[in-house]
Amino acid sequence: MLVLAIDTSGKIGTVAIFDSKEGTLCEITVKVKKNHSDTIMETIDSLFKFSEYTLDNVELIAVTTGPGSFTGIRIGMATAKGIAIAKKIPIVGINTLEALAYGVSNTDKTIISFIDAKKERVYYGVFKYINGKLQLIEEYSDSHIDNILDRYKYDKIIFTGDGAFAYKDKITSIMGENGYFNNISSINLRGSCVAEAGMYKNIDNVYTLEPFYISKTQAEQNKVDKTINNDEGELKI
Known part of the structure; x- marks a missing residue:
């Protein structure tokens, strides 16, 4: 299966072409200066030029749905859904x-x-590999980092993502030898990881697929909708 992966959830955007048998065939990561809408289609075009594949070869589109930058997620999802509809390609939403x-x-x-x-x-x-398959073992949430570290300080934990490196000193101080860090490249999400996650998901309805929100009431979401023009990266969901 050939998968096109798209992630615009942060200031670093990434796209990839991933094959279920051969792995990553091509991957591009770009730091955007202003808005993903200025670069996403050009980046996808470059991806296919470098890989010598076309959209006609793609059998699945995987796109991140959040959490992350509100504007960035909307851009990535609109792009992925537009391609999926135009080319009649199945789509899956992936939690960042x-x-x-x-x-x-x-x-x-x-x-x-x-x-x-x-x-x-x-x-x-929070995840664990169970029988070789990655499983979510605690519902997605948001919290002060001290609360999470206090709960898991006696377990052996591998931390990943930009938050792990933003608070690396605090994590090391509380977790001691029980805290491990994924390599430095894990600060930013890779398109190939989005694609791999997508292979294990059920197909979503392209018309009803929505961004993923954490701990947000409708009133809060209405406020977000009114501030969609804020600078990307300042407003997250």
């Missing part, structure tokens, strides 16, 4: 935290993905 966890190889340790929400708060997901 899960995709980050796929960057950690099969291990008996618990994996915690952190996305920095600023002021020592993080969005997080």
Whole structure:
């Protein structure tokens, strides 16, 4: 199966072409200066030029749905859904935290993905490999990082994501030898991890697929909708 992966959930955008048998065939990561809408289609075009594949070869589109930058997620999802509809390609939405966890190889340790929400708060997901398959073992949430570390300080944990490196000193101080860090490349999400996660998901309805929100009431979401023109990266969901 050939998968096109798209992630615009942060300031670093990534796209990839991934084959279920051969792995990553081509991957591009770009730091955007202003807005993903200025670069996403050009980046996808370059991806196919470099790989010598076309959209006609793609059998699945995997796109991150959040948490992350509100504007960035909307851009990535609109792009992915537009391609899926135009080319009649199945689509799956992938939680950003899960995709980050796929960057950690099969291990008996618990994996915690952190996305920095600023002021020592993080969005997080807790995972374990069970019988070789990555499983979410605690519902996605957000919290002050101290609360999470206090709960898991006696477990052996591999931390990944930009939040892990933003608060590396604090994690090391509290976790001691029980805290491990994925490699430095895991700060930013890789398109290949989005694609790999997508292969294990049920197909979504392209017309009803929506961004993933953590702990947001309708009133809060209405406020977000009114501030969609804020600078990308300042407003997260």
